[in-house]
Amino acid sequence: MFTGAMTPLLVAGLAVFPSTRDDDGVGVSAQPFNYLIWAKEKPRQSSATPAGKKPKVTCSYRRWWYANGLKKVGSADSDQPLSTEQPKEGAWYEVRCSDGSRDIVWIKNQESPRAVRERLARRAYERIPITPPKVLTAPPRGQDGLVGLPHWFYLAEGQWAAKSKRLHAGAIWAEATATPQRMTIDTGDGRTLTCDGPGVAYDTSRPAALQRSTCSHRYLQPAKAREVTVSVTWRGTWRGSGGEGGVLPPITRSATFPIRVVEAQALVTKG
Template sequence: MTHLLVAGLTLLSLGTDDDDSVGVSRSYFDYLISAREKPRRAPASPVSNTKPKVTCSYQRWWYANGLQKVGGEYADPDRTLSSEPVKGAWYLATCSNGIPKLVWLDNRRAPRASAEQLAQRAYKRIPIAPPRVLTAPPRGRDGLVGLPHWFYLAKGEWQAKSKRLRTGAVWAEATAKPQRMTVNTGDGHTLVCHGPGTTFDPGRPAEQQRSTCSYRYGQPADARQVGVSVTWGGTWRGSGGAGGTLPPITRSVTFPVRIVEAQALVTEG
């Protein structure tokens, strides 16, 4: 409704036309002219009823024991996945139409982790430390130019490790298995050994032993910085017959090696 206030006008006879309905009323000082305009049709335009599809992924944020809806500062990533909250939990929601945000979901609405997601979490929790590397001659003693310098891992280092997680009816087990040992000899060469190396036995003559991971230095050096890395391959299996591979993990250690030349003693007599 459109209203127009006009003061000091004489009374005019206003009719109506086919499009608008117009009326005149008189007050003590003025006339009030009112008009109701008929709605005009808007030009036709195609309207899409299809809304963009929004997808979200949810990652569990573990909260402190006994606390609920307290915010992300209480997230506890080390809480075991088998511990189900009584009422619900915090989740980090990442959606295709916005930035990540924390949302509280009760157990009835909480998304269940897939077996693959559980496997990835389990894989990260497998304790894989830097390798314990032994040498012959032992570290701290001089090696000799031209003679094999042995590299091998301590007992128990070359064995698979696994971690299993479960949430509700979904479970997954991740396994990390050592695949190769790589030795950067410190003089520009790289030695790749597909095993832990052979353990040197000081109780046997050296000429009766053979190494599967050794290197002969050609030049003396006071302290060559040697780096040894062990690469682990990952696999997983889970509920519903699922399974697959996981990214490799590499752990490294460095230490000095001193190489000297053997001195021959010549005597007369």
């Protein structure tokens, strides 16, 4: 077990995050499957150490037994190989110090502030309500389109807008944002149409010749029912306390519906 002089070293070492150092010279650095903790030992009144000098004691922490909630202790004198499993709740470590002391101690895993922010961001992202797109067309759905004329596709008002969600864990917070990036249309005739925006709404109060669509398709063959699928892809980002941030996986939502395309009939009369 540790000596009385080493107890403050153990407590201080476990109270900080990896790769840190405080004003008293206590620090810890994390490496795969081990920790290195160091400190300047404070002299006791009965110590024969000359005044003004503080002997430096170095301790190495080597992962001994992996355990998930089980206090399974390995022998410090055996050559039992280390577990290759990733520690979950924590692990047992063999401690060897430069003053000759040794021990086996249980160290619970600590989650860094950044890891907490990332976890909050992912959870917030999952809670953003992103529904399948509400798609409008011209001619309106349910009415026949014509071969050779543009068939318009566009989203209902308010569909093309970023959405955000923020979560807190004490003083730590993270906010996730989903932003629409593109609209992709499987036109049902073997073609794919990609639009960078929500399309332009058709205005029935204006002449057709004065309007232009940014997302339309011309069907060259008639069909009683074509299955059209409109997909909107959202880009995910997050930011959090401490000025950190990052990118989240994209989200895609789709809506499928039928449209009918017919040929225009010409009326021929004899004069």
